[in-house]
Amino acid sequence: MRKAKLLRGASQSTSYALLLATSAVVLLPFYWMVLSSVKTNHQLFTTPVQWWVWPLHLSNYSRALSLIPFWRQLGNTVMLSALTVIGTVLSGSVVAYGLAKVDWPGRKPLFWLLIVTMLLPGVVTLVPTYVIFRDLGWINTYLPLIIPAFVGSPYYVFLFRQFFLRIPESLSEAARIDGASELHIYARIIMPVSRPVIASVGVLAFVQAWTEYLGPLIYLNQPAQWTLSLGLTAFLTKYSVEWNLMMAAAVVFTLPLIVVFFVGNKYFVKGISFITDVG
Amino acid sequence: MWGLAFVSPWLIGTGGLVLYPMALSLYYSFTNYDIVSSYQFVGLANYGGLLRDPQFRQALGNTFYLVVVMVPLSLVVALGYALLLNVPVYGQRVFRTVLYLPQMVPTVASAILWMWVLNPQFGLVNTILGWFHILGPLWLNSISWSKPSIVLLNVWGIGGAAIIFLAGLQGISPMLVDAAKVDGAGLWRRFRHVTLPALSPLILFNAVMGVLGAMQYFTQAFIMGGGESGGSSVGLGNSLQFAVVYLYEVAFGDLRVGYASAMGWVLFMMMLVVIAVLLRVSARWVFYEGWRKQ
Incomplete structure (x- = not known):
């Protein structure tokens, strides 16, 4: 012993x-x-x-921030991230409601389509999507970066669906008997009890939008429109030997995410636990 | 009909931003489309060109390095880390928070940070190696060490995969472990016969995600490949020219949309093959609770 x-x-x-x-x-x-x-x-x-x-x-910090249009680019990044979060939560939950809470024949096959699109690599669609947005005249606008969030990215739809499936059916059934419309059930019954998954999807989408690089790189050509990801790389090409300034800029760029992480810590872990539940 | 109404945004999105682009991409891959001028059908010329393109071959070689070296290494490290974080010790919450922190560094910032951390003369890594009288390599300034530099950066950011393993470990019933203990199974045998089978679906999940990520590796390589001068973006001697980096250059630098589309499809097919092999092999060792494959 x-x-x-x-x-x-x-x-x-x-x-x-x-x-x-x-x-x-x-x-x-x-x-x-x-x-x-x-x-x-x-x-x-x-x-x-x-x-x-x-x-x-x-003083490295004030110098670094004055060398790039920092505040402008910070504003762009905040705006893009906020719109992405709103779009992702809205579209993700609406679509997931249709896949998890409404009983209709399309439910099952469309779930499989969702899984397939989740695994489809962006490498095939990258170039033609650019051509499509270009033909629409959307280059040098934020639309190519925002619109995809509003039509439901498969991964987040999936997270919402997993959560919705766990909400007892009796809840929406009771409302249905009382004559509530599906829209009402979605907004008044399901969403209020879904705060954990909303928070998880929100923080995950925020981090993703904040750090996004390839999209802005392709679609935004003017420094005034850039996000901080692009601003920082422009910095690298111009002042590469001044590592203290580079690091100051990197710290400022990273800090908001660290704050989000400490505030929303448990939601990151929750978001991941939705995945492991599938296994 | 309500169901259809609810899923319609996503259906429209999938049609317009996934299926239509895919069809368009396939169509372009048989043309010499270059955005600015009118184009002709060239049959399989793009695909044939890829076969003979030494740059593409090199980019594929670099990419497979990531698949063969980075993915398995990351899995092993993430699993080890998760096991460590599952030991009941005081302050474990703090350690778990630390694990996830690198994930919170924006990709661009982490790439730039690591360029400085790996600076051969004044960087963090070589300074520490110097304490042990090891002369550190030139990292990104060396053809043979540039890819290991990328691997190192990614192992640092292993948090996502590790936390998935950790969640899986916490889902293993303590009764199962106790039963194995009573049967006299030691640490290794418990790991081999209880932990690993229970985690196997998640290992497969992380492996598939890892392969998809490695084969589409772009941002860090694109930035770090530029070097401190920010010049070319493919690393010394093209050693950081990965498949998507090359695709980006062909599409957005040279505007050869047709050729780039063909490249996208070839990469897609290769991913399917790798994933299929992975699934095939995994059927033998992945264990799903409640049922067993015959």
Whole structure:
């Protein structure tokens, strides 16, 4: 018995040591990013490396933000992300309602179509979609980036569907007997009890929109329209040796997502648990 | 009819943004369409051209490196990490939060961060290697180390896959583990005969997602391949020219829409083959609770 206890203690401390080590490895690049962002150019390129500097060279931040139209691009990114979240939640829940809560013959085959489109790679549609949007005159507008969110991206429809299936049928059945329309049941009964999945889809879609690169790269050609993803790469090509400025810009770009993560932490994990439930 | 009304936005979207583009892409792949001038049918010339295109061959080679090296490595690391995060220790919540943090760094920011972290002379990684008297490689400035650099960056961002495994681990009934313990199964045998079978559907899921991601790898490679000068975007000696990076250049740099469309279809078919092989092989080891394949 004592031996078992000792063994368990040993394996516990081994796990602990391993956890601390891996966490350190994961966190070090973050520290490196912040540290570099407050160094002078001279401090960046000295050996041995300075692991701490004082005073902090905070003026890097104001300089970095003034070198690109930062506030403009931040505004664009916020606007695009917000519209994407609204579109994704609206369309995702509406479509999922039709797939999970309405009993009609199309329900099953369309679910399979959903699964198929989920797995279809973007590599085939990338170029022709560009041609289509170009023919519509949508290049250098935000439409090609926003419209897809409003027609229901399969992955988020799927998450909503998984959640809706778990809501007891008796809830909507009772309303139906009272003569409520489907639209009413969707808006007044299903959506109010679906806050967890709305939050999960919301944060996941927000992160995706905030970090999106290829779409803006293809469709937006004017710096005034750019998102921060594009602004940051433009920065790289112009001021590449000034790593302190680059890191300052990267910190500012990353910070909102870290905040979202700490606020919505449990919703990320929930969003993922909807996937594992399928297995 | 209500059902149809509810799904109609997605049906319209799928028609207009998935099915129609796919048909259009197939059509273009038999033409020499270049957006600006009128085009002709060229039959299979685009597909034949791909066969003889050394750049495409190299891009495929680079892409398969990711499929063969990065995907399995990521799976193993993610699984190990998840096992570690499933041990009941004090403060585990904090460790789990840390795991997910790299996922919160925008792709572009993480690519730029890692270019600096991997700086051969003043970067984080080589500084630490220096403590152990190891002369670190040139990373992105070397043909043979540029792809391992990409792999390293992706292993750092392993959180998504690990958290899926973790959720699976938490779903394993403790009774099952206890029963194995009573039967005298040690740590390894419990892992081999209880944990792995229970996780196998998720391993397959992560593997499929990993392959799809690796074969369409773009953003980080596109940015890091440009190097610190921000010049060409395919890395030293084209070592970071992956399939989609090449497709992007052909389509949006040279405007060769027909050729790029053919490339898209070839890549799509290759993905289908790889996934089919994966599913085929997995039928032997994936275990679904409640039923067994005959």
